[in-house]
Amino acid sequence: MYETFFGLQHLPFSSVPAPAQYMPFEAVSAARESIERAIDRGEGPALLVGPAGTGKTLLCQLVARRFEDEFTVAMLANSKLCTRRALLQNILFELNLPFRNMEEGELRLSLMDYLDPVSDGDRGLLLIVDEAHTFSTRLLEELRLITNLVRNGQPRVRLLLSGSGRLEELIADPQLESFQQRIAARCYLHALTRDEVIEYIQGQLAGAGATRRVFSEDAYQAVYEASDGIPRVVNQICDHTLLLASVGGVNDIQAAGIAEAWTDLQQLPAPWASDETQPAAEHFIEFGSLDDDNYGDLSESDGESLGVDLTEDEVETIASNDDVAADSIESNDFDAADFDWQTVETCLELIENGQEENCWTANATMNNAGDERGEFDSFSSLVSGPMTSLDDVEVLLHEALREQASRAPKHIECKKEEVTAEELDDSPESDDEMRHIIPLASDPFGGEFAKETVVYDPAETID
Template sequence: MYLEHFGLREAPFAITPDTHFYYCSPSHQEALNVLLVALRSGAGFLKLTGEVGTGKTLLCRRLLNTLDDSFVTAYIPNPFLNPTALRMALAEELGLEFARNIGQHRLLKLITERLIELNAAGKRVVLLIDEAQAIPDDSLEALRLLTNLETEKDKLLLVVLFGQPELDQRLERPRLRQLRQRILFSHRLRPLSAAESAGYLQHRLQLAGAASDCFTPRALRLLHRASRGIPRLLNVLAHKGLMAAFGAGLQRVDAEQVRRAVADTEDASPLPAAWRRPWALGALGTAACAGMGLLLWTAGR
């Protein structure tokens, strides 16, 4: 009923990184351009950082989908691995078969041989690591040593780190200065502006099948203010706003529904007192409306 009420084919604000809903904001497009140009030029080490919820994983997947068949990609989404496990994960991504008790010298030799084989075939190998702020220091050093593998003209392994701002702080440590010096290109994702936030929400609604605006102009302004322009928070607040409007039988989300969504979301920035109003039935109305919204939210993911 949530989707039918607003004329939607699918849930527009699921928090999974679905590239179908990718919104080309200036910051994301600049980041994608930097990464593509750097990888095509053979730059060995790249870094992209951004606050939680700014779309790093979505951009990583967009990059994976954009690279053509001249690239071979390896993707590690959870890099909280020791050096041995990191090398094994890379070997598996490269399609290598090996015994689990293989010695590290032998494993590194297999990886090197595979990289040389792919380079001879005209392929660039790119390792993309998400949540890179979680990599242990010893594994970061192992990663740096892997990028030492090269021919006279080419790096055999290109690496892109996607991480939270804590990654930048870690790389400032003296013990990681050699890795820091290897990073040739870096980019920091910024939150969306007010205009970009409105465009982002309308973009997702249109892709989900909305035939008309589901948010009033004031609701859009409040959503941007409360979310601080962070896409993930925009998704959460917009979903809850639609849920509250549906429960009230409204065709558009107005300021009141956004206030309720903000009150129900811990990480949302509180709205100025002049923009808040008390209500008696809880932040999102009745329990039945909340239960129905949660069910549809889950089904739409």
């Protein structure tokens, strides 16, 4: 349909395996050479493994054409066989021999009779099994038995098995150990590289008679990304792209044309990202309240809640130094983990109530300074000027407590005092002190037991 538009002699991209379109890439050529060597020398069965669409069937056809003049070729490619009888019937059908209304044993004898040499130039049978991964272990064992037939020191049946990766799993079955030992060649096919895809497309177009460029460089890249290098998918995409281009009157196919063909075939967006696609926005998760950076929204009432009297000038000073406080935090000069916030809060409440001398008692545990203290300087006397930030309050308080801790004794003597029951029973004299009295549980086995009285002793002799 599009051959005339692009000046081609025939369809360049076939939907079925065509030996005339064979491209001798490195992996395919190496596999072909190994298989042909194993068949020609009678070394043993050959194994061809590869993903779907990589050219296994095409390679089987090439091997069949290579040996069609030397062997009788039977290729099993169109049937999913379930029994040994069905397998033998298919082989006889390919050999144009009777196969109907015959039992399994009769089919096997008929095949053996055919394999007996009739002349010196008869080399026997080349049996090619495509889609061999659908076979069961019983059928693979039957194929091994067929290849055991030997005449004049030469095997009468040469075997080539082709299939997906599951074929190797079947061969690895312990029941097929004897068959696995006979395999002479293991060959693998894989997807094409980017350069091989470009060479393949150009080779197919040149073989069809193309005299000018049809695909642009970005179109080649798009074909490779869409097909993942699978030759069957390359054929499908390129054929459909040429069809749409001829309908639209496009002579030079770009990447957009490949994307259109892919979308039309799969009814899905193209699997590669276009150049105009913008990267997705990065997402970040931040912890803390939304106003963590706002240090200046303070008022005099905030100072009262902290136990500090703030004048209007001090509030303005704190608000004007927000950036300084933020910079100190970002530079790790201030670490909230270094502060005992519970102690600071308690001390601020004591200062508010005019009991700053009790700050030492609240902080004694943190400083491990004991229960004795020296004279505590008034906290308010330490504040000699206007505060620059609330952090200054914390710093000044800790400096005062640290200084007081240096005056305290470093060793603590603990005296054990006995508490009488009368002291425990005393009720609290005021509401400032609460005592919880928990009575001790009595020991049920602490007292003496009553003497046991024997009522009747069966061991005692009855007079």
